[in-house]
Amino acid sequence: MKNYKPRVGIIGIGNIGSELYKRVKSKNWDVSAVVDYDGVYADITKQTKLGDAGNLRPLDKSGLVFLAIPTLDDGETAFKYIRQCLQEQIPVVTCEKGALSNHFSELERDISQGRIGYSVTVGGGSRLLRYLAERRGPQVRELHAVVNGTLNYIFDGLSRGRSLGEVIEEAKRLGYAEPGAVNPIEVINKEAIKDVPMKTAILFNLFNPNGKKLNARDIVTNKIMDSEIRALEREAQERRYIVSITKTEDREENVIWGFKHQVGDWYISAGFKHIRDNPLFRKLIPSGVDNALLISEGDFGRDGTYVISGPGAGAGPTTNSMIIDAERILGIN
Numbered sequence: 001m002k003n004y005k006p007r008v009g010i011i012g013i014g015n016i017g018s019e020l021y022k023r024v025k026s027k028n029w030d031v032s033a034v035v036d037y038d039g040v041y042a043d044i045t046k047q048t049k050l051g052d053a054g055n056l057r058p059l060d061k062s063g064l065v066f067l068a069i070p071t072l073d074d075g076e077t078a079f080k081y082i083r084q085c086l087q088e089q090i091p092v093v094t095c096e097k098g099a100l101s102n103h104f105s106e107l108e109r110d111i112s113q114g115r116i117g118y119s120v121t122v123g124g125g126s127r128l129l130r131y132l133a134e135r136r137g138p139q140v141r142e143l144h145a146v147v148n149g150t151l152n153y154i155f156d157g158l159s160r161g162r163s164l165g166e167v168i169e170e171a172k173r174l175g176y177a178e179p180g181a182v183n184p185i186e187v188i189n190k191e192a193i194k195d196v197p198m199k200t201a202i203l204f205n206l207f208n209p210n211g212k213k214l215n216a217r218d219i220v221t222n223k224i225m226d227s228e229i230r231a232l233e234r235e236a237q238e239r240r241y242i243v244s245i246t247k248t249e250d251r252e253e254n255v256i257w258g259f260k261h262q263v264g265d266w267y268i269s270a271g272f273k274h275i276r277d278n279p280l281f282r283k284l285i286p287s288g289v290d291n292a293l294l295i296s297e298g299d300f301g302r303d304g305t306y307v308i309s310g311p312g313a314g315a316g317p318t319t320n321s322m323i324i325d326a327e328r329i330l331g332i333n
Helices: 015-026 076-087 098-102 104-112 128-135 149-159 164-173 184-207 226-234 315-330
Strands: 007-011 030-036 039-041 049-051 064-067 092-094 140-146 239-246 255-263 266-274 290-297 305-311
Touching: 007 015, 015 030, 015 064, 015 315, 064 076, 064 315, 076 092, 076 098, 076 104, 092 315, 098 104, 098 184, 104 184, 128 140, 128 184, 128 290, 128 305, 140 184, 149 164, 149 184, 149 226, 149 239, 149 290, 164 184, 184 226, 184 239, 184 255, 184 266, 226 255, 305 315
Parallel strands: 007 030, 007 064, 064 092
Antiparallel strands: 030 039, 039 049, 140 239, 140 290, 239 266, 255 266, 290 305
């Protein structure tokens, strides 16, 4: 393996795809082709076009494909790309959330057999999904997670006395916010209505406590109102957007906005929760753009609580984790 030189393809050459390309080339890996919205190209300069965007044939000689497109639909585009690659026996490492959150059942076998690298779909560079995979089982009674680094970054900034407009603009400039959102309400809505349900579905399905699957599109969400934004600004020091998956429903939650959903005997809730309401939240809350996952085992945490946290957004941590997934799939290191 010492002289093994992987040949990879990259679908999507935006923020993440461009960083992936640089990191792959720095490792002296070959790039068979890159796919952008307007065609397939020999490299990131797009000087040599190899075909139309829907034609993935130039990727056929790849040992692995990185899927680095944003989720602009419910994952249908990404699912099509993943399925095409797998049909050609090409494994995929993806950062796109829609496909796994709405087509998990169709992809589950390939995930379990190690043909899909998915670590960054929830938690970015923190690799919290890998941590969950090692601890999942009937002993787990509660999961609590901060899975949106952008919302955590915004409210961490507000808790330090910064203005909402200032923090939002910084999050956009740093590439933390979902594409297309402009003003603060749009940014918060896009993160919590689109991003969080997708990550919640992936988290639940990989935890898979009762064998039933959750599709993100089945989670009902509503847009945040201006009055709720104002309340959150006032209480920013006391609230964070937290997703909880529990065996018992907490009817006394002090939460602003969010959603609730039930799958079998498991209750899923998300929203801007008061961090003093649950003593576990004090162990959970990360700073800045980090994500975190808390796993509680046994009744009332009798068998212990376990926490992992790390960078949840940003091209650097995301691409680092995608490279780790690729090396694992390719048998490197």
